[in-house]
Structures are given as structure tokens and as C-alpha cells.
Amino acid sequence: MTDLAVHIINHPLVRHKLSLMREADCSTYKFRTLANELGRLMAYEASRDFEIETFKMQGWCGEIDGKQIKGKTVTLVPILRAGLGMLDGVLDLLPTAKISVVGLQRDEATLEPVPFFEKFVNDIDKRPAMILDPMLATGGSMVATIDMLKKHGCKNIKALVLVSAPEGVRAVNEAHPDVKIYTAALDSHLNEQGYIIPGLGDAGDKIFGTK
Ligand code: PRP
Ligand code: URA
Structure with a gap:
């Protein structure tokens, strides 16, 4: 697996929370809460290389140097539906982020992503983007996004994913080598139905309570 370019976030809190999500009887409420908590921790890691600039500001004792994030505000890009499950958590850390939305539904037979919606914020060519999706399985949905x-x-795109399969990481690496993938876990493989093993099951169903 050393040939895969992926940033695995090995923080103890991330590993602990992801294990709780893997429990077969994890409730909708708990799963959704944990997805947001992990989104928040992953956003902290994925924003580590944001550029900083210095500006002059008035402190209590006079003028001082302040620091601020340089450039246009990031756009978050949740992939419908399941990506919405991480959005609030990421927004806790990046509250001024603009939100672009992509709607893709994976065809259960072919595993190909079928697009049904897209709405991007203004000046997207000048903003960094963080794509949010709990699952990177074949990689079809991520590559299409x-x-x-x-x-x-x-031009500046990162992917924040809770659980990745090697197949999906490879697909993104090959199609878009410039895109950095942040994941809480790189799992073993895909099963015949295209589900990640051990994975989380159907993340969208678990977040929305549709199963
Ligand atoms: C899931 C998941 C990803 C996609 C991953 O969404 O949230 O978007 O599948 O699979 P891939 O890497 O093989 O494309 P799904 O299409 O099931 O829709 P949902 O979010 O409504 O559950
Ligand atoms: N989508 C999911 O929700 N889970 C998987 O394991 C693969 C795709």
C-alpha cells in the first residue's frame, strides 16, 4: 500500500471515534454526532497548510501585528447525501466557509456515480476547496466531483473522507494526483457490492436513518 498517496490522520481521538462508528448497533444519533466530530478534527488537520498573512491591528497597548488566513475563504463541498453528515462539524472550525454542493448517487449495479445536482459558489476558481464525503469506495464519486x-x-482541492478503500485512493491518485486525500482510516478492500470492508456500512443510510 506504500504506493498510495493518502494522509491518514492517526490521532488517538480520531481512531477512538471511528471505532465507535463501526459498531454494528451504532444509533443514527450517535453515528451522526461522531461523523461531525470527526469532520471537525479532520478539518483541523486539513487546514494546517493554509497560508497566513500579517496585518496591523490595534491591541490594548497599541498597534500590533495580527495574523489572518490569506486569500479567499475556503469552499466546502459536501457530496449529497452523506457528505452533509460531516458539514456542521467542519463548519465549527471554518464558520465563514462558503458551501458548494454536488449531488451524486452511486448506481448500485454499475457502481458508477450518477450526477443529479451541482451548485458552486462564486469565484470558485480563486478559492481552496475541501470535498466532504464519509466514504471513498471505488473513487467514482470523488473523481467525478x-x-x-x-x-x-x-485549482486547490482537498478531499476529507472518514473511511477509504485502497481502490478509491488509487483511482483519485491516478485521475487527480494534485488532490490531497485526508482520511481517518485506510481499510482493507471492497466487497463484491462495492462496500468498504470493514468500513461503516452504508454511511448515508446511517446518517439519515433511512435503514
Ligand atoms: C456513497 C458515499 C460516496 C459514494 C462512495 O454515496 O457517500 O458518495 O457512495 O462510493 P464510490 O467511491 O464507489 O463512488 P451514495 O451514492 O451511496 O449516496 P448517499 O450519500 O445518498 O448514501
Ligand atoms: N458507500 C457507502 O456508504 N459505504 C460503502 O462502503 C461504500 C459506498
């Missing part, structure tokens, strides 16, 4: 963002001129 990156394709859409790049078609709109977006």
Missing part, C-alpha cells in the same frame, strides 16, 4: 470542480476552474 473533482472533475466538476476543475471544470469550474478550481
Whole structure:
């Protein structure tokens, strides 16, 4: 697996919380809470290389140097539906983020992503983007989302994923080697139905309580 380019977030809190999500009887409420908590921790890690600039400000004792994040505000890009399950947590850390939305539904037979919605924020060509999706399985949905963002001129793209399969990481690495993937876990493989093993099961169903 050393040939895969992926940033695995090995923080003890991340490992602990992800294990709680893997429990077969994890409730909708608990799963959704944990997805947001992990989104928050992952956003902290994925924003580590944001550029900082210095500006002059008035402190209590006079003028001082302040620091601020340089450039246009990041856009978060949740992939419907399951990506919404991480959005609030990420927004806790990046409250001024603009939100772009991509709707993709994986065809259960072919495993191909079927697009049904897209709405990107203004100036997307000047903003960094963070794609949010709990699952990176075949990689089809992530590659299609990156394709859409790049078609709109977006140049600085990161993917935040709770659980990745090697197949999905490879697909993204091959199609978009410039996109850095942050994940809480790199799991073993995909089963015949395209589910990640051991994975989380159907993350969308667990977040929305539809199963
Ligand atoms: C899931 C998941 C990803 C996609 C991953 O969404 O949230 O978007 O599948 O699979 P892939 O890497 O093989 O494309 P799904 O299409 O099931 O929709 P949902 O979010 O409504 O559950
Ligand atoms: N989508 C999911 O929700 N889970 C998987 O394991 C694969 C795709």
C-alpha cells in the first residue's frame, strides 16, 4: 500500500471515534454526532497548510501585528447525501466557509456515480476547496466531483473522507494526483457490492436513518 498517496490522520481521538462508528448497533444519533466530530478534527488537520498573512491591528497597548488566513475563504463541498453528515462539524472550525454542493448517487449495479445536482459558489476558481464525503469506495464519486470542480476552474482541492478503500485512493491518485486525500482510516478492500470492508456500512443510510 506504500504506493498510495493518502494522509491518514492517526490521532488517538480520531481512531477512538471511528471505532465507535463501526459498531454494528451504532444509533443514527450517535453515528451522526461522531461523523461531525470527526469532520471537525479532520478539518483541523486539513487546514494546517493554509497560508497566513500579517496585518496591523490595534491591541490594548497599541498597534500590533495580527495574523489572518490569506486569500479567499475556503469552499466546502459536501457530496449529497452523506457528505452533509460531516458539514456542521467542519463548519465549527471554518464558520465563514462558503458551501458548494454536488449531488451524486452511486448506481448500485454499475457502481458508477450518477450526477443529479451541482451548485458552486462564486469565484470558485480563486478559492481552496475541501470535498466532504464519509466514504471513498471505488473513487467514482470523488473523481467525478473533482472533475466538476476543475471544470469550474478550481485549482486547490482537498478531499476529507472518514473511511477509504485502497481502490478509491488509487483511482483519485491516478485521475487527480494534485488532490490531497485526508482520511481517518485506510481499510482493507471492497466487497463484491462495492462496500468498504470493514468500513461503516452504508454511511448515508446511517446518517439519515433511512435503514
Ligand atoms: C456513497 C458515499 C460516496 C459514494 C462512495 O454515496 O457517500 O458518495 O457512495 O462510493 P464510490 O467511491 O464507489 O463512488 P451514495 O451514492 O451511496 O449516496 P448517499 O450519500 O445518498 O448514501
Ligand atoms: N458507500 C457507502 O456508504 N459505504 C460503502 O462502503 C461504500 C459506498
